[in-house]
Amino acid sequence: MSDKRGTLDDLVGELSSGMTIGIGGWGSRRKPMAAVRAILRSGLTDLTVVSYGGPDLGLLCAAGKVAKAVYGFVTLDSIATDPHFKVARQSGAIEAMEVDEGMFYLGLLAASQRLPFLPTRSGLGSDVMVVNPGLKTVRSPYEDGEELVAMPALRLDAAIVHVNRADAAGSGQILGPDPFFDELFLGAADRRFVTTERIVPTEELSSQGPIQTMCISRLLTDRVIETPGGAHFTACVPDYNRDEAFQREYVAAAGDPDAWAAFTERYLAVDEVGYQAAVTEATAARAAAKAAKEGA
Amino acid sequence: MSTTESTTTDADRAGVTRAEYCAIACADVFRGDGEVMASAFGTAPALGARLARLTFAPDLVLTDGDAALVDGAPPLGARPDSLVLESHMPYRRVFDVVWSGRRNLIMMASQIDRTGNQNISAIGDWARPAAQLVGVRGAPGNTVNHSTSYWVPNHSTRSFVEQVDVVSGVGYARAASAGASATRFHEIRMVVSNLGVFDFATPDKVMRLASLHPGVTVDDVVAATGFDLVLPDEIPATRQPTAQELDLLRTVLDPKGLRDKEVRS
Numbered sequence: 001m002s003d004k005r006g007t008l009d010d011l012v013g014e015l016s017s018g019m020t021i022g023i024g025g026w027g028s029r030r031k032p033m034a035a036v037r038a039i040l041r042s043g044l045t046d047l048t049v050v051s052y053g054g055p056d057l058g059l060l061c062a063a064g065k066v067a068k069a070v071y072g073f074v075t076l077d078s079i080a081t082d083p084h085f086k087v088a089r090q091s092g093a094i095e096a097m098e099v100d101e102g103m104f105y106l107g108l109l110a111a112s113q114r115l116p117f118l119p120t121r122s123g124l125g126s127d128v129m130v131v132n133p134g135l136k137t138v139r140s141p142y143e144d145g146e147e148l149v150a151m152p153a154l155r156l157d158a159a160i161v162h163v164n165r166a167d168a169a170g171s172g173q174i175l176g177p178d179p180f181f182d183e184l185f186l187g188a189a190d191r192r193f194v195t196t197e198r199i200v201p202t203e204e205l206s207s208q209g210p211i212q213t214m215c216i217s218r219l220l221t222d223r224v225i226e227t228p229g230g231a232h233f234t235a236c237v238p239d240y241n242r243d244e245a246f247q248r249e250y251v252a253a254a255g256d257p258d259a260w261a262a263f264t265e266r267y268l269a270v271d272e273v274g275y276q277a278a279v280t281e282a283t284a285a286r287a288a289a290k291a292a293k294e295g296a
Numbered sequence: 297m298s299t300t301e302s303t304t305t306d307a308d309r310a311g312v313t314r315a316e317y318c319a320i321a322c323a324d325v326f327r328g329d330g331e332v333m334a335s336a337f338g339t340a341p342a343l344g345a346r347l348a349r350l351t352f353a354p355d356l357v358l359t360d361g362d363a364a365l366v367d368g369a370p371p372l373g374a375r376p377d378s379l380v381l382e383s384h385m386p387y388r389r390v391f392d393v394v395w396s397g398r399r400n401l402i403m404m405a406s407q408i409d410r411t412g413n414q415n416i417s418a419i420g421d422w423a424r425p426a427a428q429l430v431g432v433r434g435a436p437g438n439t440v441n442h443s444t445s446y447w448v449p450n451h452s453t454r455s456f457v458e459q460v461d462v463v464s465g466v467g468y469a470r471a472a473s474a475g476a477s478a479t480r481f482h483e484i485r486m487v488v489s490n491l492g493v494f495d496f497a498t499p500d501k502v503m504r505l506a507s508l509h510p511g512v513t514v515d516d517v518v519a520a521t522g523f524d525l526v527l528p529d530e531i532p533a534t535r536q537p538t539a540q541e542l543d544l545l546r547t548v549l550d551p552k553g554l555r556d557k558e559v560r561s
Contacts, residue, residue, distance in 0.1 A: 026387065053431075071431060072431055072432060072433055072434070073430050073431035073432070073433045074428075074430070074431055075430050075431075080429075080430055081428065081429065081430055085428065086427070086428045089418070089424075089425060089428035090424065090425055090426065090427065090428055091424075092423075092424040098417060098422075098431055098432055099432070100432055100433075100434060100435070100436040100437045101432075101433055101434045101437075102391045102394060102395070102434055102437040103436075103437065105388065105391055120395075120437070121395070121437070121440050121441055121477055121478070121480075121481070122395075122434075122436055122437030122440065122441065123436050123437070124436075124440050124466070124471075124474045124475070124477055124478035125436075125439075125440060125463070125466035125470040125471045125473070125474035125478040125482075126432065126435070126436035126439075126463050126464060126465075126466050126470070127417070127422065127432075127462045127463040127464070128432060128436050130463075131422045131423070131462070146476070146477045146480075147475055147476075147477050148477055177362055177363035177364065177384075177386065178362070178363040178386040178387060179386060179388070180386070180387060180388075181387070181388065
């Protein structure tokens with residue numbers, strides 16, 4: 001088997017400005033945030049980002065990396081919306097394609113099956129068909145004659161997903177309860193990146209979880225990158241939950257230019273090792289402050 | 297003190313909070329549907345689905361809010377390890393359920409209008425909105441695939457508007473103009489707000505005041521609504537909870553009283 005192991009630098013080097021990039025996960029859950037942070041530090045720009053959106057899209061918008069966003073929602077789950085994404089939309093800084101989240105699924109499925117579109121009832125009658133004038137309907141060739149939305153394939157130049165475990169050949173394992181649509185993001189893409197909490201020998205995958213958790217085959221993977229804590233601050237259960245305190249810090253900082261500059265300097269201007277060290281330090285400081293308050 | 301048919305006493309009835317009427321109204325949304333997946337957003341809908349499951353809709357299927365279906369009706373905020381899981385329901389499978397129609401949903405609405413369109417996408421012009429909200433999410437697909445109702449805990453002329461800014465959930469007029477494929481499985485069953493219950497049981501499928509929560513007047517509702525509501529000659533009060541329902545709400549499902557924080561009496 002090929003050894004597909006690589007680094008975040010490899011990932012950035014294999015992307016280019018203007019690409020359409022799919023990002024796996026859902027909202028503020030199991031997002032490939034280490035890869036997003038690597039893109040933030042890079043010279044990449046003018047990206048079309050296709051995502052069940054969370055802070056991945058918010059951070060990329062804040063750094064001016066996004067020309068166009070394709071999404072059904074952008075949410076931080078425990079906080080309804082992402083502040084940077086709101087600003088990007090409200091200032092007109094980005095182009096947007098907003099579709100029903102089921103249409104989005106079918107767009108990825110069509111792309112992964114090399115089909116031009118898939119039919120669906122979803123979208124009919126809604127403003128999704130108005131604000132995306134490129135969307136068309138198709139009539140059933142059978143006697144029912146139903147007129148349905150023809151959701152176009154969402155072809156991706158590259159896709160990045162984050163999983164709990166993987167092997168060096170790129171088989172990925174998702175130990176949390178929901179694999180989301182990661183498999184389809186990879187299937188829809190020309191260049192496929194899997195980041196993982198831990199690379200383990202292939203023979204150890206079975207001991208990590210049942211066969212159903214081994215849901216990303218190496219047929220779907222070009223490169224695998226070990227990034228411990230690589231989904232932080234989003235949830236990556238069972239390895240870790242969402243870092244709610246950090247997410248609140250992210251949202252608070254986004255509301256104030258000086259605070260955002262400080263956040264950027266502390267967490268985003270450093271490499272991934274520096275980021276994880278800064279997070280560890282911030283977590284310890286919060287714990288110390290809490291202990292002091294309770295002791296007082 | 298006189299007794300009534302049920303074991304609810306007049307004293308209990310006097311003490312029913314507005315939030316409890318809202319929960320009861322939400323429970324009734326799930327009446328008569330049999331074995332469908334209930335999805336409920338907001339505190340009153342979450343309580344309503346659980347109440348229905350424990351009383352008149354025993355076949356209703358509840359979710360854990362993550363990726364599983366659960367047995368029974370766990371209290372609000374139940375610890376994940378206390379739940380009895382009965383099936384795996386990741387998002388990809390949720391769409392199978394949505395598109396099969398075996399679902400009944402109460403969503404929230406930032407705006408809702410006279411013909412039942414709902415907006416959770418953006419306020420203002422979509423191209424460059426005054427406020428970007430969460431996005432259309434699954435609202436377009438939900439509304440043309442299975443029964444959908446709405447919960448609006450802050451009924452005002454800002455939420456009940458003549459025409460929503462971005463049609464996310466599809467109302468009756470828009471479904472009709474989109475054709476037979478859009479209307480085939482479309483139903484906006486109910487709108488529950490902190491003031492009353494509304495439906496579309498009118499010849500031209502526009503919103504009608506179906507019941508008033510006790511303590512609310514027709515004038516209150518009209519003043520808080522940004523369009524002409526249909527007002528029937530007789531407007532009943534939202535039904536009283538039974539003694540069993542009140543007990544379930546207060547001692548089993550929501551002993552901490554989260555419902556009264558979402559809607560104050």
